[in-house]
Amino acid sequence: GQSLEQPSEVTAVEGAIVQINCTYQTSGFYGLSWYQQHDGGAPTFLSYNALDGLEETGRFSSFLSRSDSYGYLLLQELQMKDSASYFCAVSSNTGKLIFGQGTTLQVKP
Amino acid sequence: NAGVMQNPRHLVRRRGQEARLRCSPMKGHSHVYWYRQLPEEGLKFMVYLQKENIIDESGMPKERFSAEFPKEGPSILRIQQVVRGDSAAYFCASSPGESETQYFGPGTRLLVL
Numbered sequence: 547g548q549s550l551e552q553p554s555e556v557t558a559v560e561g562a563i564v565q566i567n568c569t570y571q572t573s574g575f576y577g578l579s580w581y582q583q584h585d586g587g588a589p590t591f592l593s594y595n596a597l598d599g600l601e602e603t604g605r606f607s608s609f610l611s612r613s614d615s616y617g618y619l620l621l622q623e624l625q626m627k628d629s630a631s632y633f634c635a636v637s638s639n640t641g642k643l644i645f646g647q648g649t650t651l652q653v654k655p
Numbered sequence: 656n657a658g659v660m661q662n663p664r665h666l667v668r669r670r671g672q673e674a675r676l677r678c679s680p681m682k683g684h685s686h687v688y689w690y691r692q693l694p695e696e697g698l699k700f701m702v703y704l705q706k707e708n709i710i711d712e713s714g715m716p717k718e719r720f721s722a723e724f725p726k727e728g729p730s731i732l733r734i735q736q737v738v739r740g741d742s743a744a745y746f747c748a749s750s751p752g753e754s755e756t757q758y759f760g761p762g763t764r765l766l767v768l
Binding site: 577581643 | 659686688690692694696697698699700703710711713714744746748750753754756757758759760761762764
């Protein structure tokens with residue numbers, strides 16, 4: 547089968563750093579994406595890793611280890627507006643995305 | 656450059672009626688994907704289409720659901736004889752090519768009474 551696991555909830559304070567982990571078990575792995583979703587709105591693309599290593603985009607970074615079937619999203623200098631749900635998703639060889647259940651991030655003042 | 660557009664944003668149907676959800680991909684994108692999201696859950700893949708072709712419908716229920724992406728016009732997700740369990744948010748995404756980054760529309764929230 548195909549499955550992704552990520553924590554259901556994470557809480558952090560403004561200005562802090564938070565890491566959201568994602569482990570996956572899939573076939574036909576092409577890459578790992580991260581999406582942000584506010585209150586059931588449109589999922590917004592954040593980052594994509596096809597190869598091992600770290601990708602940095604502003605305050606957000608994403609890491610992938612294909613040998614460990616593991617990745618994480620790192621959010622730095624947290625702001626209140628970062629409170630949202632974060633989904634990891636595996637790209638399959640047919641183009642479809644397989645999503646995790648999502649991590650709800652709550653940023654507190 | 657307009658993003659992915661979906662309409663209607665909200666749709667209310669009674670059991671047994673038909674629901675038609677529309678999706679216009681981003682300009683230059685020829686790959687369309689439909690996903691369904693239940694409250695507090697992740698998105699579940701339903702179907703992947705290119706113009707006039709269904710590429711992967713492995714996530715689509717075998718009965719009552721169908722999808723198309725005609726040569727002209729938006730992609731349509733059609734649900735016949737809706738039941739209460741069909742109530743969900745339906746998101747469309749598009750990409751310029753296969754296995755490239757997918758960009759999502761605002762979704763259609765379907766409520767079946």
